[in-house]
Amino acid sequence: KQEVTQIPAALSVPEGENLVLNCSFTDSAIYNLQWFRQDPGKGLTSLLLIQSSQREQTSGRLNASLDKSSGRSTLYIAASQPGDSATYLCAGPKAAGNKLTFGGGTRVLVKP
Amino acid sequence: DTGVSQDPRHKITKRGQNVTFRCDPISEHNRLYWYRQTLGQGPEFLTYFQNEAQLEKSRLLSDRFSAERPKGSFSTLEIQRTEQGDSAMYLCASSLSGDGYTFGSGTRLTVV
Numbered sequence: 315k316q317e318v319t320q321i322p323a324a325l326s327v328p329e330g331e332n333l334v335l336n337c338s339f340t341d342s343a344i345y346n347l348q349w350f351r352q353d354p355g356k357g358l359t360s361l362l363l364i365q366s367s368q369r370e371q372t373s374g375r376l377n378a379s380l381d382k383s384s385g386r387s388t389l390y391i392a393a394s395q396p397g398d399s400a401t402y403l404c405a406g407p408k409a410a411g412n413k414l415t416f417g418g419g420t421r422v423l424v425k426p
Numbered sequence: 427d428t429g430v431s432q433d434p435r436h437k438i439t440k441r442g443q444n445v446t447f448r449c450d451p452i453s454e455h456n457r458l459y460w461y462r463q464t465l466g467q468g469p470e471f472l473t474y475f476q477n478e479a480q481l482e483k484s485r486l487l488s489d490r491f492s493a494e495r496p497k498g499s500f501s502t503l504e505i506q507r508t509e510q511g512d513s514a515m516y517l518c519a520s521s522l523s524g525d526g527y528t529f530g531s532g533t534r535l536t537v538v
Contacts, residue, residue, distance in 0.1 A: 358529040411523045416468035
C-alpha cells in the first residue's frame with residue numbers, strides 16, 4: 315500500500331526566500347508524480363507533472379525533481395512571494411490512470 | 427473546455443437527509459475520480475470510473491454512499507442518511523488514462 319509523507323507539515327518564510335518542499339513515498343513503482351496547490355476552501359490546482367521517465371520538470375519559478383529509486387520528490391519555489399501562500403500536495407498513481415495517493419500536504423505562509 | 431465542474435459548491439443538510447453531488451469531467455477524459463477531504467488532511471480516495479465502469483471503491487465508501495457514471499459522461503455521488511462525520515469537501519477529478527489529473531473546485535458538505 316502506497317504511503318506518501320510530506321515534510322515539513324508547515325513552513326513560514328519571509329518574502330524572497332526560496333522554498334523547498336519534500337515528498338516521500340513508500341512504493342517506488344509510481345507511474346508519475348504530480349504537485350498540486352490548494353488555497354483554503356478551494357479545489358486542487360496542478361502545478362507540475364513529472365513522468366516516471368523524467369527526473370525533473372520546471373515551470374517559471376517552480377522546479378520539481380523525482381527520484382523513484384529513493385522514493386522522493388522535491389518541489390523548489392524560487393524567490394517566494396506572498397501569493398505563494400497555500401497548501402502544497404504531492405501525489406502519484408501506481409499505474410496509469412489509477413487512483414492518486416496523497417500526502418498530508420505542506421502549508422506554506424510567505425510573509426511580506 | 428472549462429475544466430472539471432462540480433455542483434453544488436456548498437451544501438448544508440440536516441442529519442439523516444440524502445444528498446447528491448454532480449461532477450462534469452473534461453469531455454475527452456475517460457477516467458473520473460471522487461475524493462473526500464477533511465480539514466487539514468490530504469484528499470482520500472473514494473472511487474473511480476473508466477468510462478461508465480466503476481473500477482475501484484475504497485473501504486471508506488460505506489453502503490450509504492453510491493456513485494454512478496451513466497453513459498461515461500458526468501458522475502453523481504449520493505450519500506444517504508447523512509451523518510455529521512460526512513461533513514467534508516468532496517472533490518472530483520478526471521484524467522485521460524492517467525496523463526495528469528485535473529480537479530474540480532469541490533463541493534463542501536456541512537451536516538447539521
